[in-house]
Amino acid sequence: MIIVIDALNKHLFDGVLDDMFRLRARVFGDRLGWDVTIEDGKEIDRFDHLDPAYVVGLDDDGNVVAAVRALQTTGPHMLADVFSDILCGEPPIRSATMWESTRFCVDTQRLNRGKDRNSVSYATCELMIGSLEYARRAGISDIVTVIDPVMDRVLKRSDNAPYDYVGKTVPMGKVPALAALLDTGEERVERVRQFAGIAHDVFLSDDEALALFNRTHARADEDAAGATPLERYLKEQIQAAVGEEELKAVQSLIEALAGSLDPRRKQGLLDTPKLVAREA
Template sequence: MRILVVSPDLYEHHRGLLTQMHRLRAQVFGSRLGWDVEITADEERDEYDRLGPTYLLEIDATDRVADYVRLLPAIGPTMLRQTSPQLLREGRLEVHPGMIESSRFCVDTHLEAGRGGGQLHQATLTMFAGIIEWSMANGYDEIVTATDLRFERILNRSGWALRRLGEPVEIRVGARIVSGRGVGDRQPQ
């Protein structure tokens, strides 16, 4: 597996992989998790995809997208600040130029290769490393995200514990979401 960085200037060149990514998002967030997301032509997209994010795609040996994450500078519009401020203490986040928001992380759970008895999938661990490496190489020392409690447990198992930015919020029956920060953590406000 390899990590591919797709910045806005490379969207057209990697259009087929981005289509796979949007379809994976539809499967994960729409079908599997049952989130209220907009799906058109079997692809999930939202307003943050129009802001020129950088996508990290993990590609398998057959050129299939195994997992993916979207990264946006926190100093601009972000999902956490614009869509989900209820996840933040006092409804706000003190941002700085060294902060990036990670969103829409998802893994193709049908992948068998790299899965070990009860351990995290190798694709997940590789993507975590890719996020940290890309962030450091691009001058970001802090990552913020909003995620469900199940994924927070995955982060904890990987040794990448989030420092919560607020209390978990139930967005629908059975779906509790929490916000957090990690990597080069600054002290909480």
């Protein structure tokens, strides 16, 4: 389910944006190793202060599971000002009908590897559909996007292959980066819909998105308020764990302390996304 957040409605979605910035920190800072600024667990850069539009994916429980940022190319943008090495000395693309799409990310901790509504594949395709349809409705005919080779393969596998590329591939953190061009035509969107089996309208209204997000976070706040010091400690250890071995160690500790935990809360700890669906 897709919500669009821009300068007109962002005051309503502080919580959604905070969760989105936390997801970006995990993906671009932790997993990809890009040179990004992370403060208080959130990845925010100077382009986020230019009132971009965000296309954000929520799962059925109201969790932020996918996001991408859209920025005009007529002003400052990442390909011109951060990834300029990709351009090989050529001037940056500037057009009123072309947006830059960056920070495309999906929560591979929370989502599974199948093809159902709670899968990485579904969330990825839904976000593609939402961003393309939103851009077309805004009068944008083309998108330039800075991606890594893995994302390039994802685009091709989902029948959403770029129609061209700009410049060259350059090193960026743990992976290379390249710039791809996509049109926003109906044919492209239909190909992605056919691949993913998504025929319905993917967008939520502001009210629908707020109700879903707030209901989920209200439950989380209630659970946190009722947690014992031991449960809070275990939760913190889950969130701080790095790598497979540390996660297994926390899981073993939870099992060893099962007699001191409420059975429902024990299962809740074991079902924490970082334990059951770790970052690839």
